[in-house]
Amino acid sequence: MKLSNKTKVLEQGEMTLAERMYLPAIVGGMATTLKHFFSKPVTIRYPEQKRYLGPVYRGQHILKRDEAGAERCTACGLCAVACPAEAISMVAEERKAGEETLYREEKYAKVYEINMLRCIFCGLCEEACPKEAIFLRHDTMVPVFHQRDEVIWGKDKLVEKMDHRYLRDGWK
Amino acid sequence: MELINTVFIAKAIIVGVVFAITLGVAAYSTYFERKIAAFMQDRIGPDRAGPFGILQPLADAVKMFMKEDFIPANSNKWLFIAGPCLSMLTALMTSAVVPFGDTVTIGGATFDLQGIDVNIGILWVFGIVSLGVYGIMIGGWASNNKFALLGAIRAASQNISYELAMGMAIITILMITGSLSTKEIVEVQQNGHWNIFYQPLGFLIFIICAFAECNRTPFDLPECETELIGGYHTEYSSMKLGFYLFAEYINMFISGAVMATLYFGGYDYPGVDFVTQQFGSNVASFVGVGALIGKSLGFVFVFMWVRWTIPRFRYDQLMNLGWTGLIPLAMYNVVVTGFGILVGKPFMVSIAGLVLLIAALFVYDQLLVKKKIA
Numbered sequence: 001m002k003l004s005n006k007t008k009v010l011e012q013g014e015m016t017l018a019e020r021m022y023l024p025a026i027v028g029g030m031a032t033t034l035k036h037f038f039s040k041p042v043t044i045r046y047p048e049q050k051r052y053l054g055p056v057y058r059g060q061h062i063l064k065r066d067e068a069g070a071e072r073c074t075a076c077g078l079c080a081v082a083c084p085a086e087a088i089s090m091v092a093e094e095r096k097a098g099e100e101t102l103y104r105e106e107k108y109a110k111v112y113e114i115n116m117l118r119c120i121f122c123g124l125c126e127e128a129c130p131k132e133a134i135f136l137r138h139d140t141m142v143p144v145f146h147q148r149d150e151v152i153w154g155k156d157k158l159v160e161k162m163d164h165r166y167l168r169d170g171w172k
Numbered sequence: 173m174e175l176i177n178t179v180f181i182a183k184a185i186i187v188g189v190v191f192a193i194t195l196g197v198a199a200y201s202t203y204f205e206r207k208i209a210a211f212m213q214d215r216i217g218p219d220r221a222g223p224f225g226i227l228q229p230l231a232d233a234v235k236m237f238m239k240e241d242f243i244p245a246n247s248n249k250w251l252f253i254a255g256p257c258l259s260m261l262t263a264l265m266t267s268a269v270v271p272f273g274d275t276v277t278i279g280g281a282t283f284d285l286q287g288i289d290v291n292i293g294i295l296w297v298f299g300i301v302s303l304g305v306y307g308i309m310i311g312g313w314a315s316n317n318k319f320a321l322l323g324a325i326r327a328a329s330q331n332i333s334y335e336l337a338m339g340m341a342i343i344t345i346l347m348i349t350g351s352l353s354t355k356e357i358v359e360v361q362q363n364g365h366w367n368i369f370y371q372p373l374g375f376l377i378f379i380i381c382a383f384a385e386c387n388r389t390p391f392d393l394p395e396c397e398t399e400l401i402g403g404y405h406t407e408y409s410s411m412k413l414g415f416y417l418f419a420e421y422i423n424m425f426i427s428g429a430v431m432a433t434l435y436f437g438g439y440d441y442p443g444v445d446f447v448t449q450q451f452g453s454n455v456a457s458f459v460g461v462g463a464l465i466g467k468s469l470g471f472v473f474v475f476m477w478v479r480w481t482i483p484r485f486r487y488d489q490l491m492n493l494g495w496t497g498l499i500p501l502a503m504y505n506v507v508v509t510g511f512g513i514l515v516g517k518p519f520m521v522s523i524a525g526l527v528l529l530i531a532a533l534f535v536y537d538q539l540l541v542k543k544k545i546a
Contacts (some may be wrong), residue, residue, distance in 0.1 A: 016537075017533060017534060018539040019532075026481070026482060029481045029482060030477060030478065030481050032481070033212045033480055034478060035216055035483045036211070036212050036213065037208070037211045037212050037477075038211075039214060040214075041210070041214050041215055041216045042214050042215075043214075043216045045216070059361075059427050130445070160487070171247075
């Protein structure tokens with residue numbers, strides 16, 4: 001059955017004299033490798049040089065604050081539900097009077113933890129979030145960890161610092 | 173007694189220097205192998221150990237020594253140890269007869285820059301190279317491992333097959349020179365009368381056989397990773413493996429030196445007379461040493477270049493090429509060379525022989541090989 005016209009029928013006929021002598025093909029191949037020998041390497045020396053991975057690269061998680069500096073997360077738990085690796089867990093708490101500058105909504109996450117060993121960096125939490133609170137940064141990767149207690153990241157590491165705000169390329 | 177002592181000391185120094193150069197070149201061949209591979213694949217290669225990675229061989233050596241030296245429980249322990257030793261020994265012994273330079277006169281005494289000038293120089297090379305397969309064979313057999321044994325058997329049969337064609341190629345050189353001594357072969361080629369011009373076909377056969385003898389790609393079936401894990405050195409680790417790999421690089425360098433000696437005029441280089449007149453014959457000799465080593469390194473580069481270009485032969489293709497391709501060609505070459513010597517115009521006859529060969533192949537192809545009708 002013919003599904004498309006892309007099929008290319010290869011006919012392997014008898015090899016010609018030049019092909020059976022191997023040498024012309026060998027010389028041709030050696031010319032190709034010699035050409036590459038003098039061409040510029042394409043290597044990027046990774047730890048020193050980093051390539052730009054695009055504005056949609058899914059790197060380290062960040063819990064955003066709004067312009068006034070209040071945490072956007074309202075601990076609805078949709079990110080935890082959406083997470084296919086079950087890496088996110090949280091404990092919700094009601095906002096007390098006087099905490100309006102700290103938390104944007106009436107409910108907030110007292111504890112918000114991501115297990116970085118479980119996380120697969122799929123970005124579904126980012127898509128599930130109704131409050132635009134969690135993002136995967138395009139510019140930073142989760143650093144390598146060597147100890148078990150470095151694996152679970154709490155709010156201290158996740159919440160955005162006001163003096164070092166995250167702005168994705170393409171945002172205003 | 174005094175004279176013997178001087179000669180002995182001079183020879184000891186020459187042997188020591190040749191030994192050191194060989195080992196140094198072999199060590200840095202590993203580095204250049206990786207660099208050349210990288211360049212041919214548009215990469216950079218090792219560049220972390222020292223500037224441009226030139227300390228990489230040192231790091232590799234440290235790694236090799238630090239690894240666990242493992243001897244399999246059911247192996248034949250002594251033969252297992254003897255294998256790499258024999259490989260290394262034979263690899264190093266070959267360089268004894270290579271004339272590294274012309275004579276040097278120091279303090280009234282004249283020395284050849286050569287380990288030993290025996291009148292059977294080329295036979296010595298062949299004898300030692302044939303012994304080289306014992307190292308691989310013994311190592312592969314003593315490992316008590318099917319893959320290692322298969323690799324060893326492949327190495328043995330391959331070396332035997334290709335030694336025949338190689339010997340035939342050499343015979344033409346002996347016919348031209350009339351001597352087995354490597355020194356004399358080089359002397360005949362002085363002033364640009366390099367054998368490559370008289371023996372293009374012989375050189376082609378010789379270099380192909382040299383690839384096979386050194387177990388280099390496209391003939392590296394003895395250590396064929398895809399089929400035999402590591403071939404004869406599957407069970408080896410630590411510096412024993414290092415010795416096997418080192419022996420391969422030494423063989424490469426020495427076969428380059430032998431090819432330069434036989435076909436590329438040895439220590440001959442353009443402008444010998446000029447250098448001799450300007451700076452004296454000693455300087456000219458040392459420049460000649462540089463020329464020979466340069467030629468050898470050029471061949472090492474060709475070995476690596478081919479390795480990163482051509483895929484491995486299948487085993488039946490290898491045997492087919494050796495027995496039905498190269499040996500008849502080498503015989504034809506002997507006949508053509510003999511005719512050339514008889515007529516007295518070796519250069520013209522060798523070129524005519526090459527043209528005749530290609531014409532004959534073409535005619536044969538046109539007449540007898542069935543073409544598929546397009």
